[in-house]
Amino acid sequence: MSVSLSHVSYSATFTSSASKTTVPGPSLSPHSIKVPTFLPLTVKPLNSSFTPHGARAITIAPHATSTPSSIPSDTSTKTFHGLCYVVGDNIDTDQIIPAEYLTLVPSNPDEYEKLGSYALIGLPSSYATRFIEPNETKTKFSIVIGGTNFGCGSSREHAPVALGAAGAKAVVAESYARIFFRNSVATGEVYPLESEVRICEECRTGDVVTIELGESRLINHTTGKEYKLKPIGDAGPVIEAGGIFAYARKTGMIPSQSK
Numbered sequence: 001m002s003v004s005l006s007h008v009s010y011s012a013t014f015t016s017s018a019s020k021t022t023v024p025g026p027s028l029s030p031h032s033i034k035v036p037t038f039l040p041l042t043v044k045p046l047n048s049s050f051t052p053h054g055a056r057a058i059t060i061a062p063h064a065t066s067t068p069s070s071i072p073s074d075t076s077t078k079t080f081h082g083l084c085y086v087v088g089d090n091i092d093t094d095q096i097i098p099a100e101y102l103t104l105v106p107s108n109p110d111e112y113e114k115l116g117s118y119a120l121i122g123l124p125s126s127y128a129t130r131f132i133e134p135n136e137t138k139t140k141f142s143i144v145i146g147g148t149n150f151g152c153g154s155s156r157e158h159a160p161v162a163l164g165a166a167g168a169k170a171v172v173a174e175s176y177a178r179i180f181f182r183n184s185v186a187t188g189e190v191y192p193l194e195s196e197v198r199i200c201e202e203c204r205t206g207d208v209v210t211i212e213l214g215e216s217r218l219i220n221h222t223t224g225k226e227y228k229l230k231p232i233g234d235a236g237p238v239i240e241a242g243g244i245f246a247y248a249r250k251t252g253m254i255p256s257q258s259k
Helices: 052-059 109-117 158-166 180-188 235-243 243-251
Strands: 003-008 013-017 022-026 078-086 141-145 168-174 193-194 209-211 218-222 225-228
Touching: 003 141, 022 243, 052 218, 109 225, 141 209, 180 193, 180 235
Parallel strands: 078 141, 141 168, 168 193
Antiparallel strands: 003 013, 013 022, 078 209, 209 218, 218 225
16 A cells, blocks of 8 residues: 655545555645634632631530539649559569450449459469469558569450559559550550669568659658659549549540539
């Protein structure tokens, strides 16, 4: 097939060598091609009286209007005094409360007390002094002192609940697993306090200690030493109220159960 193109008329002629027929192509005269015309974009300025929709529709009423009597008591003067129980690093939640006891329901008073009787029962036999004596449901140690990464392992809220049910008031550790710290605040069972030094290496199980939240310090009366603690901050009032839901009810964030 031979092809001839006329540059003058912008037409194409196709000649087939088999049939010797000629098929004229479409005329492509430059004057017959129409290019669309686009008008320039005109932007109309906003009226100076324009008001954002959100500003007209949203009205925020803060919960700070709660009555003063509904606010939890101040923890700045709160103190804990008693015997301490010292553990090491990486005390996991299975040592605090083994999984076999997670079927106990803390909201049931009898099971709550039973849960406390198993607190720290998972510690190895190298701990000669047990946190709770045999046939007892409460501990004589009101303060637990630990090392780094206290409460690591599974995210069971039964761990701080078991310590609180056993009678512990606070845990002082060099650092915590985040989930244990959060569960302690959410349940309001124990105060998870952080030490600035390794108190677990300077205290012994059975030492008499005092924790002053307002001063953020621990006093070991047995050795006569004092230790600086990191402030508990905004978590203090939540724990003092009895947990996050109790705090929300007392501050008016959610309706109280009596309503």
